Amino acid sequence: MWGRIRALIAKEFLAIWKDKRSRAVIIGPPLIQLLVFGYAATFDVNHVATAIYNEDAGAAARDLVARFEGSPSFETVARLTRDSQIAEVINPRRASLVVHIGQTFSRDLRARQPAKVQLIVDGRESNTALIILGYASRIVSRFNRDWTRDHGGAPPPASLVVRAWFNPNLESRWFIVPGIVALLTLVVTTVVTALSVAREREVGTFEQLLVTPLRPFEILVGKSVPALIIGLAEGTAIIAVGVLWFGVPLRGAVPLLYAGLFLYVLAVIVVGLMISSLARTQQQAILGAFLFVVPAVILSGFATPIANMPEFIQALTLINPMRYFLIIVRGTFLEDLPAMLVYRQLWPMVVIGLVTLTGAGWLFRHRLS
C-alpha cells in the first residue's frame, strides 16, 4: 500500500514540477506577494499632507504651527489665507488635514479663555482620518503642557504614560508580515490541492487513476502529501524572509509554531480536496478555491480585528482555520505565547480538519461512483 502511495506522490510532484508554468506559479507569485504586502500593506500614517491656515499673527500661534511643521508625521503642502481655500485643498485631496488657527487665538490664550484650533480632516479614508486626529491632538496636548508650565498654570492632576508591549514602535509591518505566513500558505495550498483532482478530471486521466489498484483513501493521501510538503516549504520560506529581510522578531518557540503550521496546512488541504471533489473543471476549481480563500482571509483577523465584527459574524469565524493559526503565528512571532494558549488554538483546527475530511471522503466516494 505504501509503495503505491509513494508512487502516486512522486507522480503528483512530477506533474507540478514538470510543467514549467505551474512551477513558476508556485515560486514566483508568493515571493512577489510577500514583498508587495510587506511594503505596501501598512496602517501606519506618515507625511500627512497638511495645509496651515493661520489667521493669527501672535507668537503662540507661530509656535503651534512650528510644532506641526517640525513633526515627521506632517508635511506642509499649502498655506491658506481664506476660508474658501479649505475646500480647494481638501476636495481634490491635495491635503488631508487643515490646521485652522483663528484670529483670536493669541488673544484668547492671554485672556485665559479657551483658544480654539480647528482641525479639518478628509474623512474619505476613515482610518487615516482617525490616526491623523490622534497625532494632531497629541501635538496640541504637548503645546498645552508646555504653555501651562511656562505661564505658571497648575499642571494636570495626572499624566498618561502609554507603553505598547510586544511592538513598542507600533509598526504595522510586525503585524502584517506574520499574517502573510498564514495568508500565502492558505492560498498556495488551497490552489494546489483544489486543482490536483480537477486537472485530472478535465484531462480525463482521473478515470485511469480509478482503474489502478489504488483505493480512494490512497488517492486522497497521495494527493495530500505533495500539497503538505509544498505548504510547509512555502510557510518556512515566508517565515525566513519575515525574520531575515523584514526583521520581524521571532520570540516564541519554533516547534510550537510548526505544530500550528502543520495542523493548519492539513486543515486547508482537506478543504482543498473538498473543493476538488466538487469541481468538474479547473476553472471551477480555481473559482471554488477563490470562494473559500477570500471569506477565509476577511474573517480571520488578517487585516481587521475579529473583535470589531458583529456577533453573528464573530461566531462564523470559529469555523475558519486561519483564525486560529493567525493567533499562533502572531503570538509566536511577537509575544512568545505560552504553550497552553497555543494548544487552545490547535485543537479547533484538528476538529475542523476531521469534520471536513469526513465530508470530503463522503463526497469523493459519492461523486466517483
Next chain:
Amino acid sequence: MTDAAAPRPLAAPGTPRRRLLGLIRKESVQILRDPSSISIAFVLPIVLLLLFGYGVSLDAKHVPVALVIENPTTETASFAASIANSRYFAPVFMRGRQPAERALIAGEVDAVVVLRADFARRVHGAKGGAIQVIVNGTDANTARIIGGYVDGAWRKWIEQDALDHGLSLTAPVVVEQRVWFNPEVRSRNFLVPGLIAIIMTLIGTLLTALVVAREWERGTMEALMVTPVHIGEILLGKLIPYFVLGMGGMALSTAMAVWLFGVPFRGSLVVLVGISALFMLAGLGLGLLISTIARNQFVAGQVAIIVAFLPAFILSGFIFDIASMPPVVQAITHIIPARYFVSSLQTLFLAGTIWPIILVDAAALALMAAIFLGLTRRKTHKSLE
C-alpha cells in the same frame, strides 16, 4: 446557375453586424450555461459585499480593558468612571498587576490601565499622578486607536476634575474636530465604495482571463479564428457580454451600498456609470491580454490574481493609505487601474462630483484601456500568422 451553387468568397457570410450579434449570443449562452461564471458575476459580489459590509471594520468598540486600581480612593473612582462611561471600553476591574498582565498576554484584554497605590497621594501634587497604560502592540493599528481612546477619556477626566475643583481654565488650547464627508468616521463608508472596484476586477479581469484562456487551452479559439469572422469581431464578441456582466455587478453593488449599508452617494450617477465603464474596459483589456499570453487556465488565473486582484486590494487605496507607502511602491500604484477607480468611487460616494479628481482618473483609465485593448489586438493577430 443560382447563387447558392456558386463558390462564395470566404470573406463575408452575413453582414458584420449579424456576425457580431451571433458571437455575442454565443458568448452570452456560454456564460449562462456555466454555473461558475454566474456565481462569480452575481453570487460573489453579494457575498463579498455582505462580508465586507458587516465583517470588515476598523472601528474598535467595547475594547476589553483591565483596570487595575491598587488602592481605591475617591480620586481613582473618578478616573475609573471616565473609563467605564466611555462607550469604547468594556472594563474589567482587577486588583493586581500580575493577573492583568497575564490577561493581556492571553489576549483576554487589549489594554491594561494601572493606577498605582500612590496615585491618590500624588494626584494634584507637584509632579502629578501617573496613569500607566499598557496596550498590546501586536495589532499596531488597533493599539493606536485604543491609545487615542484612553487619551480622550483622560482628557475628559481632567476637564471634569478641573470643574470639580472650581478651576475655569482646563486646557489653554482646545481642539475642534471636523471630519469632512464622513463625520462619524464610519469605516464602512470608506470601505464599501472601494469594494466595487474589487468586484469589477474579479468580473472584468479574473473571469475573462479564465474563460478566454480555456478557449485557447481547448482549441476552440483557433476554431473561431479559422472562421471568416474578423479578429476584431471575435474580441468585441468577448468584450460586450462581460462588459454587460461587469456593469450589472456594479449596479448591484451600488444599490447594496446605498440601500443596505446606508453609504451616502453624493456624486452624479452618470459620472459613476461613465467612470465604471472606463474601468471595465481597462479591466477587460487586461483580462484578455493575460489570457492571450498565458493560454492556460491555471497560469491565467494566477497571473490575474497577482497583477489585477491583489493590486486592486492592496495598492489601490481601497484599505491601505497610498500616501503612507514607500515611494517605490507609491510609484507602482500609478500603473494599477484600480487605484484611479477607487479614488473616484470614494469621492463620488462621499464627497460628490469633484471634477479635478474625476477627470484625472478618467484620463488615466481611458489611456490604460486603450493600451491593454490595443496590445491584445496586436498579440492576437500576430499569433495567427
